[in-house]
Amino acid sequence: MARDEKSRAIGKIVSVAADRLVVELHRGSDNFTVVGFDDVHYVATLGSYLMVPMQAEYVVLEVVGLREKDFTASQSPQSDMDKTSSAKFLDVVPVGSMPTRGGSFRFGVSTFPPLYADALYARDEDLDRIFNVDLPPKNDIRFDRNGASVDGTVPYTIEIGTSAIFKDYPVRARLDELFGGHVAVLGNTGSGKSCTVATIFQSVFSKPDEFSAQGAAFVIFDVNGEYRKALDNLPDTVRSMYLKASEPGAPIPESSDERKDAEVKDRFRLPHWFMSVDEWALLLRASEKSQLPALRTALGLTTLFNETPVDDVVDDPNKKTELVEIQNHVLAKIIYSILHGDSSSPSKVDRILAVLGTFSTADISKDTVSPGLKVYFGQFKDGANTDSTDGYDKLLELLQEHHKDEPVLPSYNNKPFSFERLQAALNLALFYEEANGNKQIRDYCSQLVTRLKSVIDNPDYEFLRVDVGTLKEYDREHVAYVDRLLGIEKDADSYKKLRQVCCIDLNDASDEIVELASAVVSRLIFDRMRRADPRNALPVHLILEEAHRYISERPNRFAIDAGITFQRIAKEGRKYGAFLIVASQRPSELSKTVLSQCNNFIIHRIQNPDDLSQIKQMTPFISETVLRRLPSLPKQHALIFGNSVNIPTTFRVRDADPTPHSSDTAIRQIWYAPHDPKVIWTV
Known part of the structure; x- marks a missing residue:
């Protein structure tokens, strides 16, 4: 052993087991302090490190316990313990290894130290390698959109905090590994999750030079209305968009003075025709067996009977002819079925005219059908005093003429349509199902019809009801909608970057609206990125606050739940550059699929046994000692582990700086006030 290593030796290994080693300290000290040639080292701190030299590398040990044994106790049981003569022991676990001269720390140990091997205290340079803080920023030349070269520095790491064990020692995470995978930020309410999420993206944008993460794209689903304030001190070069989901006519809070020129604010809108069939099922809580097929048919009918004339949306004459033939078939079959139903003749006429009032063609309309719907004394006849039924017979011939072998209805194509159009299309779909022999379909779908009506009438869903007559470009086309969220804009043959952060404030929304909005927006972003060429050219990070509210492990009883979207992003998003930053206070309620795909975890204080058990299951390589610290972690302290750091x-x-708009309630300050206290509350 080299001379400097001998001077750093504090004891020897006296016990070796598969899960734990014991180091006996050299005698002659009355405490666990060791005076080294470089500093005074207190080696008894839980979580500190020791080094064991083995040939060309060190085995790194973590201190997980300390104890002592008094050799004089058997001779003088009543006397005080002799601190100098007592034996002192450290319980340690091996956590990794690294070369003795330079080189990187490697997590995990393949060879255990032998008995009586020397244990050394860790120097600052050893900690630098363990914590991976010795990577300086790289000087580089990058090119802007116009091809001009710009000098700047590119960091390898970002500082996320300071060590809880080593005073003022920085803790850094590698940028590529931290943001090149999914991240979970977990902890009880009040433990500091929101501040952790805020400080992560503040650190990303804190570089003052030309390379200040201008290419980043964060989309924040802010269910508590906290994060807008956290953007205030970002550089002016970092642009943001603030979208507020609120009641119609409610004012949108003004931008802060700091962000006035760097923020675009608007009301959150999500055109309902962007939703997929499954997302409509989520909104309307459609059951899978009967309601979902009817809903799928209704959405297809909004395509078949689009509010925009066929001549304006179809250029191919053959396609146009085929579309009109299917329209005529659907109407003919429904009217024929109504005419041969059990209801009275006047009731049949009313139902047919109601259908044709919304859906008609040049061949089948009120004008062409009404002559055959004359009713006299409950019968379809040509007049009051005649038995002639020529008009009715011609109507039947017309319907038979347009009746085809059962065609395939067009699929739902996400083109603009009104909610009222969908309501009428659902009614038409039920008529069509009845015409196909499913006479009980209307009873099965009564809840679906009621739910759709409530969505139409409920002001909370105003963000979905975009007026078809006043559409902007990003309302018509989902690609333009997503590009606006991501802060990019088409410019000739390329794109230009306008913004780096989009904050969607869902504080005023109910859980089901949060579930729907987050799932639809995330799916639209993911679909856009899957079709982008080349892949991974614009990484997007979705920050999901209170994620247990809409990424649940327990699926609901309806056709789908929002968690399916996030599970797919968790499993497939990395290859396309779509990443999740999931924040939750209930990891036991979160989707295990999503958690299992996370590459990095930042764990704050957690006390619930179910949540602790969940973390233990997903982190089998973390020692029991580390996990036992979680219930007692102070506020703003956390445990980080994953591939962005060398060691938990x-x-x-x-x-x-600034903190999110989230803080503990000042009970004493608010309660104990003079008579007639001042209430600091604005409406």
């Missing part, structure tokens, strides 16, 4: 590390999260 407990740290104090760096201060968010």
